[in-house]
Amino acid sequence: MKAPPEIRETLTALMAQYAMALDDNRLEDWVELFDERCDYKVVTRENVEQNMPNVLMWCDNKNMLRDRVESYRHVNLYNLHHDRHVLGPLHFTENDGARWKFELSYSLFQTELEGASRLFSVGKYRVEAIADRDAARLKTVTVVADTGLIPSLLATPI
Amino acid sequence: MKAPPEIRETLTALMAQYAMALDDNRLEDWVELFDERCDYKVVTRENVEQNMPNVLMWCDNKNMLRDRVESYRHVNLYNLHHDRHVLGPLHFTENDGARWKFELSYSLFQTELEGASRLFSVGKYRVEAIADRDAARLKTVTVVADTGLIPSLLATPI
Amino acid sequence: MKAPPEIRETLTALMAQYAMALDDNRLEDWVELFDERCDYKVVTRENVEQNMPNVLMWCDNKNMLRDRVESYRHVNLYNLHHDRHVLGPLHFTENDGARWKFELSYSLFQTELEGASRLFSVGKYRVEAIADRDAARLKTVTVVADTGLIPSLLATPI
Numbered sequence: 523m524k525a526p527p528e529i530r531e532t533l534t535a536l537m538a539q540y541a542m543a544l545d546d547n548r549l550e551d552w553v554e555l556f557d558e559r560c561d562y563k564v565v566t567r568e569n570v571e572q573n574m575p576n577v578l579m580w581c582d583n584k585n586m587l588r589d590r591v592e593s594y595r596h597v598n599l600y601n602l603h604h605d606r607h608v609l610g611p612l613h614f615t616e617n618d619g620a621r622w623k624f625e626l627s628y629s630l631f632q633t634e635l636e637g638a639s640r641l642f643s644v645g646k647y648r649v650e651a652i653a654d655r656d657a658a659r660l661k662t663v664t665v666v667a668d669t670g671l672i673p674s675l676l677a678t679p680i
Numbered sequence: 681m682k683a684p685p686e687i688r689e690t691l692t693a694l695m696a697q698y699a700m701a702l703d704d705n706r707l708e709d710w711v712e713l714f715d716e717r718c719d720y721k722v723v724t725r726e727n728v729e730q731n732m733p734n735v736l737m738w739c740d741n742k743n744m745l746r747d748r749v750e751s752y753r754h755v756n757l758y759n760l761h762h763d764r765h766v767l768g769p770l771h772f773t774e775n776d777g778a779r780w781k782f783e784l785s786y787s788l789f790q791t792e793l794e795g796a797s798r799l800f801s802v803g804k805y806r807v808e809a810i811a812d813r814d815a816a817r818l819k820t821v822t823v824v825a826d827t828g829l830i831p832s833l834l835a836t837p838i
Numbered sequence: 839m840k841a842p843p844e845i846r847e848t849l850t851a852l853m854a855q856y857a858m859a860l861d862d863n864r865l866e867d868w869v870e871l872f873d874e875r876c877d878y879k880v881v882t883r884e885n886v887e888q889n890m891p892n893v894l895m896w897c898d899n900k901n902m903l904r905d906r907v908e909s910y911r912h913v914n915l916y917n918l919h920h921d922r923h924v925l926g927p928l929h930f931t932e933n934d935g936a937r938w939k940f941e942l943s944y945s946l947f948q949t950e951l952e953g954a955s956r957l958f959s960v961g962k963y964r965v966e967a968i969a970d971r972d973a974a975r976l977k978t979v980t981v982v983a984d985t986g987l988i989p990s991l992l993a994t995p996i
Contacts, residue, residue, distance in 0.1 A: 523693075524689065524690060524693050525689070525693075526689075527686050527688075527843040528843050530692070530693075531685075531842075531843045532840060534846070534927045535839075535840050535841075535846075535927075535929070538926065538928060538929035538942070539929055541926065541929075541943065542943070542962075545943065545962070567762060604883060604984045606943055606960040606961065606962075606984050607926065607943060608924055608925070608943050608944070608945045608960070609766070609926045609927060609943075610765065610766045610767045611692045611695065611696040611769075611927075612693075612696060613693070613699075613700045625700060626696070627699065627700070627703065627765060627766050627767075628766070629764070629766045629787060629789065629924075629945060631945065631957070631960040633883075633985055633986070635884070637986055637987065638985060638986075638987050639984055639985040641797060641799060641957060643797060644766070644789040644791065645764065646700075646764075668762045668764050668789070668791040668797055669791055669796060670791070670796075671796050681851075682847065682848060682851050683847070683851075684847075685843040685844050685846075685847045688847050688851075689843075725920060768854065768857065768923065768924045768925045769850045769925055770851075770854060771851070771854035771855060771858045772851065783858060784854070785857065785858070785923060785925075786924070787947065799947070799955060801955060802922040802947040802949065804861070826920045826922050826947070826949040827949055827953075827955040828949070828951070828953055828954075829953065
């Protein structure tokens with residue numbers, strides 16, 4: 523399905539902000555892109571295809587996201603690597619009023635301090651977002667990672 | 681050259697569908713993005729620069745694409761890896777009425793079952809598409825792979 | 839912040855041209871995307887975070903870019919590898935009249951002749967551009983590479 527150009531602009535900008543906030547280590551800004559009632563999950567593709575409930579990270583409201591980021595700030599005094607997300611174009615799948623569902627592919631690279639960059643994970647985001655004239659916010663983000671080897675104690679969100 | 685925002689939206693959505701259909705292993709949906717009279721080719725950059733006629737995959741009408749997908753379904757009972765395309769923005773090069781020519785870069789990653797993801801191929805698509813108010817469909821897709829080491833018996837399209 | 843869809847279209851097209859010109863080895867076309875008064879720099883993320891003045895490449899006007907490309911043409915009779923940029927969506931940060939500031943992530947792959955492709959660098963562009971109704975041109979491009987191991991004698995621009 524298609525979306526009007528201004529909806530694609532708004533939601534592309536939202537996902538660009540999402541990625542830039544994570545890559546700049548502005549995790550608090552990343553949390554602010556979500557609605558108070560939201561759901562953030564990281565699962566693997568195998569999980570989804572086998573209908574297994576196993577998840578690598580799960581926060582089912584915004585306070586859990588806030589807690590997660592705060593505890594990360596206390597544990598990690600030094601940032602040991604940098605993330606870099608490169609996102610593909612949005613593929614819209616459903617629309618109901620201001621509610622839009624779409625998917626997009628991501629590639630995520632990590633760089634050790636002063637070191638080389640390497641591929642960390644690829645997969646797709648399944649997103650449900652509210653986009654009205656003034657603003658857009660995330661209701662549901664499910665990261666479906668193709669990569670099955672992601673450590674279950676993920677330090678930072680994908 | 682520039683394209684009006686609604687044309688960029690329509691054709692970006694078409695290429696997002698293209699990539700998502702391949703990555704979800706919905707090859708039949710991928711075929712449906714093409715016009716009945718179409719041309720799909722995979723070549724390497726060296727080929728193009730040396731004007732050699734060698735191609736890794738070539739279907740010069742939609743029935744050949746259908747046959748290719750059908751035979752793939754009979755041979756591959758199990759999917760041995762997952763594909764993930766991350767596409768760059770469209771670069772428009774020509775326009776004649778509803779006909780648009782554009783190029784875009786791709787990165788293609790593969791993931792073994794429950795394994796790590798790795799880079800499989802990078803390159804660009806050279807596309808000719810028809811975009812009218814209601815729909816868009818692919819006339820010509822030439823995959824120009826930078827990677828010269830792609831096996832000539834490509835299992836799935838790029 | 840958001841930009842009107844036609845501005846996103848114009849500046850996305852500009853960055854798509856930027857990447858395609860480099861990847862097609864049309865460096866002269868790449869130079870033409872810049873304003874006469876421009877600034878092009880390649881730095882590493884570590885540099886930026888530590889406020890060190892160290893840069894890997896720096897041209898502070900268009901003639902320097904022209905010289906750089908011309909001397910590259912004299913030194914490199916044969917192209918030893920191919921570049922491939924895959925760019926993410928634009929994240930707008932500031933606007934003042936026709937002047938737009940935005941950032942976008944890149945992944946850059948290199949392919950040896952007839953060989954395999956590998957990841958060369960990831961990072962982001964910090965861009966200042968002029969976009970009026972007819973055209974867009976680059977005022978400032980700062981490449982902030984996450985990868986710290988880039989040789990300081992960079993052959994081609996990123």
